[in-house]
Amino acid sequence: MSEPNDEATKRESAKEDGKFNLSDWALEHKSFVTYFMIIFSIAGIMAYRNLGRAEDPNFTIKTMIMNVQWPGASVDQMTEQVCDRIEKKIEELTTLDYTKSITTAGETTIYVYLKDTTRGEAVTAAWLRVRNIVTDIKPQLPQGVLGPFF
Incomplete structure:
Protein backbone atom coordinates (compact mmCIF):
# COMPACT_ATOMS: atom_id res chain seq x y z
CA MET A 1 0.00 0.00 0.00
CA SER A 2 1.25 3.42 -0.84
CA GLU A 3 1.09 6.21 1.62
CA PRO A 4 -0.77 9.48 0.96
CA ASN A 5 2.57 11.26 0.97
CA ASP A 6 3.61 9.31 -2.14
CA GLU A 7 0.61 10.66 -4.10
CA ALA A 8 1.30 14.18 -2.91
CA THR A 9 4.93 13.76 -3.94
CA LYS A 10 3.86 12.61 -7.43
CA ARG A 11 1.58 15.64 -7.79
CA GLU A 12 4.32 17.98 -6.70
CA SER A 13 6.83 16.41 -9.10
CA ALA A 14 4.31 16.72 -11.99
CA LYS A 15 3.82 20.39 -11.15
CA GLU A 16 7.57 20.90 -11.06
CA ASP A 17 7.92 19.26 -14.50
CA GLY A 18 5.48 21.84 -15.86
CA LYS A 19 3.00 19.20 -17.08
CA PHE A 20 -0.73 19.80 -16.82
CA ASN A 21 -2.61 16.95 -15.18
CA LEU A 22 -6.31 17.15 -16.00
CA SER A 23 -7.30 14.54 -13.41
CA ASP A 24 -5.63 16.46 -10.60
CA TRP A 25 -7.19 19.70 -11.77
CA ALA A 26 -10.68 18.09 -11.87
CA LEU A 27 -10.23 16.66 -8.37
CA GLU A 28 -9.17 20.05 -7.04
CA HIS A 29 -12.10 21.88 -8.72
CA LYS A 30 -15.02 19.51 -8.06
CA SER A 31 -17.74 22.17 -7.95
CA PHE A 32 -16.60 23.65 -11.28
CA VAL A 33 -16.58 20.19 -12.95
CA THR A 34 -20.01 19.33 -11.49
CA TYR A 35 -21.44 22.62 -12.77
CA PHE A 36 -20.23 21.92 -16.32
CA MET A 37 -21.50 18.32 -16.20
CA ILE A 38 -24.98 19.57 -15.31
CA ILE A 39 -24.92 22.28 -18.01
CA PHE A 40 -23.73 19.85 -20.72
CA SER A 41 -26.31 17.24 -19.67
CA ILE A 42 -29.16 19.77 -19.88
CA ALA A 43 -27.87 21.02 -23.25
CA GLY A 44 -27.69 17.43 -24.53
CA ILE A 45 -31.24 16.66 -23.44
CA MET A 46 -32.53 19.84 -25.09
CA ALA A 47 -30.66 19.07 -28.32
CA TYR A 48 -32.02 15.52 -28.37
CA ARG A 49 -35.60 16.76 -27.97
CA ASN A 50 -35.17 19.18 -30.89
CA LEU A 51 -33.90 16.55 -33.34
CA GLY A 52 -35.99 16.14 -36.46
CA ARG A 53 -38.00 12.97 -36.89
CA ALA A 54 -38.96 11.10 -40.03
CA GLU A 55 -41.44 8.41 -39.05
CA ASP A 56 -42.04 7.15 -42.57
CA PRO A 57 -39.21 8.31 -44.81
CA ASN A 58 -39.75 8.10 -48.56
CA PHE A 59 -38.16 5.12 -50.27
CA THR A 60 -38.05 4.82 -54.01
CA ILE A 61 -38.41 1.19 -54.98
CA LYS A 62 -37.01 0.54 -58.42
Whole structure:
Protein backbone atom coordinates (compact mmCIF):
# COMPACT_ATOMS: atom_id res chain seq x y z
CA MET A 1 0.00 0.00 0.00
CA SER A 2 1.25 3.42 -0.84
CA GLU A 3 1.09 6.21 1.62
CA PRO A 4 -0.77 9.48 0.96
CA ASN A 5 2.57 11.26 0.97
CA ASP A 6 3.61 9.31 -2.14
CA GLU A 7 0.61 10.66 -4.10
CA ALA A 8 1.30 14.18 -2.91
CA THR A 9 4.93 13.76 -3.94
CA LYS A 10 3.86 12.61 -7.43
CA ARG A 11 1.58 15.64 -7.79
CA GLU A 12 4.32 17.98 -6.70
CA SER A 13 6.83 16.41 -9.10
CA ALA A 14 4.31 16.72 -11.99
CA LYS A 15 3.82 20.39 -11.15
CA GLU A 16 7.57 20.90 -11.06
CA ASP A 17 7.92 19.26 -14.50
CA GLY A 18 5.48 21.84 -15.86
CA LYS A 19 3.00 19.20 -17.08
CA PHE A 20 -0.73 19.80 -16.82
CA ASN A 21 -2.61 16.95 -15.18
CA LEU A 22 -6.31 17.15 -16.00
CA SER A 23 -7.30 14.54 -13.41
CA ASP A 24 -5.63 16.46 -10.60
CA TRP A 25 -7.19 19.70 -11.77
CA ALA A 26 -10.68 18.09 -11.87
CA LEU A 27 -10.23 16.66 -8.37
CA GLU A 28 -9.17 20.05 -7.04
CA HIS A 29 -12.10 21.88 -8.72
CA LYS A 30 -15.02 19.51 -8.06
CA SER A 31 -17.74 22.17 -7.95
CA PHE A 32 -16.60 23.65 -11.28
CA VAL A 33 -16.58 20.19 -12.95
CA THR A 34 -20.01 19.33 -11.49
CA TYR A 35 -21.44 22.62 -12.77
CA PHE A 36 -20.23 21.92 -16.32
CA MET A 37 -21.50 18.32 -16.20
CA ILE A 38 -24.98 19.57 -15.31
CA ILE A 39 -24.92 22.28 -18.01
CA PHE A 40 -23.73 19.85 -20.72
CA SER A 41 -26.31 17.24 -19.67
CA ILE A 42 -29.16 19.77 -19.88
CA ALA A 43 -27.87 21.02 -23.25
CA GLY A 44 -27.69 17.43 -24.53
CA ILE A 45 -31.24 16.66 -23.44
CA MET A 46 -32.53 19.84 -25.09
CA ALA A 47 -30.66 19.07 -28.32
CA TYR A 48 -32.02 15.52 -28.37
CA ARG A 49 -35.60 16.76 -27.97
CA ASN A 50 -35.17 19.18 -30.89
CA LEU A 51 -33.90 16.55 -33.34
CA GLY A 52 -35.99 16.14 -36.46
CA ARG A 53 -38.00 12.97 -36.89
CA ALA A 54 -38.96 11.10 -40.03
CA GLU A 55 -41.44 8.41 -39.05
CA ASP A 56 -42.04 7.15 -42.57
CA PRO A 57 -39.21 8.31 -44.81
CA ASN A 58 -39.75 8.10 -48.56
CA PHE A 59 -38.16 5.12 -50.27
CA THR A 60 -38.05 4.82 -54.01
CA ILE A 61 -38.41 1.19 -54.98
CA LYS A 62 -37.01 0.54 -58.42
CA THR A 63 -38.15 -3.07 -58.79
CA MET A 64 -41.57 -4.25 -59.92
CA ILE A 65 -42.71 -7.85 -59.57
CA MET A 66 -45.34 -9.10 -61.97
CA ASN A 67 -47.02 -12.51 -61.74
CA VAL A 68 -48.90 -14.15 -64.61
CA GLN A 69 -50.72 -17.48 -64.37
CA TRP A 70 -52.00 -19.80 -67.08
CA PRO A 71 -53.40 -23.00 -65.56
CA GLY A 72 -52.40 -26.12 -67.47
CA ALA A 73 -49.67 -24.46 -69.57
CA SER A 74 -46.21 -25.98 -69.88
CA VAL A 75 -42.99 -24.11 -69.16
CA ASP A 76 -42.32 -23.67 -72.90
CA GLN A 77 -45.83 -22.33 -73.55
CA MET A 78 -45.52 -19.85 -70.67
CA THR A 79 -42.11 -18.70 -71.87
CA GLU A 80 -42.94 -18.29 -75.57
CA GLN A 81 -46.53 -17.08 -75.46
CA VAL A 82 -46.62 -15.04 -72.28
CA CYS A 83 -43.26 -14.16 -70.73
CA ASP A 84 -41.35 -13.29 -73.92
CA ARG A 85 -44.19 -11.14 -75.26
CA ILE A 86 -44.45 -9.12 -72.06
CA GLU A 87 -40.68 -8.71 -71.68
CA LYS A 88 -40.24 -7.55 -75.31
CA LYS A 89 -42.88 -4.86 -74.84
CA ILE A 90 -41.42 -3.73 -71.51
CA GLU A 91 -38.00 -3.32 -73.16
CA GLU A 92 -39.43 -0.23 -74.91
CA LEU A 93 -39.19 1.57 -71.57
CA THR A 94 -36.33 4.12 -71.60
CA THR A 95 -35.68 3.88 -67.85
CA LEU A 96 -35.46 0.07 -67.91
CA ASP A 97 -32.23 -1.46 -66.63
CA TYR A 98 -33.09 -5.14 -67.13
CA THR A 99 -35.78 -7.76 -66.61
CA LYS A 100 -35.53 -11.18 -65.03
CA SER A 101 -38.14 -13.90 -65.18
CA ILE A 102 -38.75 -17.19 -63.44
CA THR A 103 -41.10 -19.51 -65.28
CA THR A 104 -42.66 -22.73 -64.04
CA ALA A 105 -45.52 -24.79 -65.44
CA GLY A 106 -48.58 -22.54 -65.41
CA GLU A 107 -46.89 -19.51 -63.86
CA THR A 108 -44.27 -16.89 -64.61
CA THR A 109 -42.88 -14.16 -62.41
CA ILE A 110 -41.24 -11.18 -64.12
CA TYR A 111 -38.96 -8.79 -62.24
CA VAL A 112 -38.61 -5.35 -63.83
CA TYR A 113 -35.59 -3.33 -62.68
CA LEU A 114 -35.18 0.38 -63.39
CA LYS A 115 -31.85 2.16 -63.84
CA ASP A 116 -30.25 3.51 -60.66
CA THR A 117 -30.27 7.00 -62.19
CA THR A 118 -34.08 7.02 -62.31
CA ARG A 119 -35.41 9.55 -59.79
CA GLY A 120 -38.62 9.67 -57.70
CA GLU A 121 -41.31 11.03 -60.03
CA ALA A 122 -39.78 9.24 -63.03
CA VAL A 123 -40.10 5.95 -61.13
CA THR A 124 -43.82 6.51 -60.59
CA ALA A 125 -44.25 7.39 -64.27
CA ALA A 126 -42.26 4.30 -65.29
CA TRP A 127 -44.46 1.98 -63.22
CA LEU A 128 -47.56 3.56 -64.75
CA ARG A 129 -46.05 3.06 -68.21
CA VAL A 130 -45.34 -0.62 -67.43
CA ARG A 131 -48.94 -1.13 -66.30
CA ASN A 132 -50.20 0.53 -69.48
CA ILE A 133 -47.91 -1.60 -71.67
CA VAL A 134 -49.12 -4.78 -69.98
CA THR A 135 -52.76 -3.68 -70.27
CA ASP A 136 -52.24 -3.05 -74.00
CA ILE A 137 -50.68 -6.48 -74.57
CA LYS A 138 -53.20 -8.42 -72.47
CA PRO A 139 -55.63 -9.04 -75.40
CA GLN A 140 -52.73 -10.61 -77.34
CA LEU A 141 -52.09 -13.18 -74.62
CA PRO A 142 -53.68 -16.66 -74.90
CA GLN A 143 -57.16 -17.29 -73.52
CA GLY A 144 -57.18 -18.50 -69.93
CA VAL A 145 -54.25 -16.35 -68.79
CA LEU A 146 -54.84 -14.90 -65.33
CA GLY A 147 -53.23 -11.60 -64.55
CA PRO A 148 -50.78 -10.07 -64.83
CA PHE A 149 -50.82 -9.21 -61.15
CA PHE A 150 -48.50 -6.51 -59.81
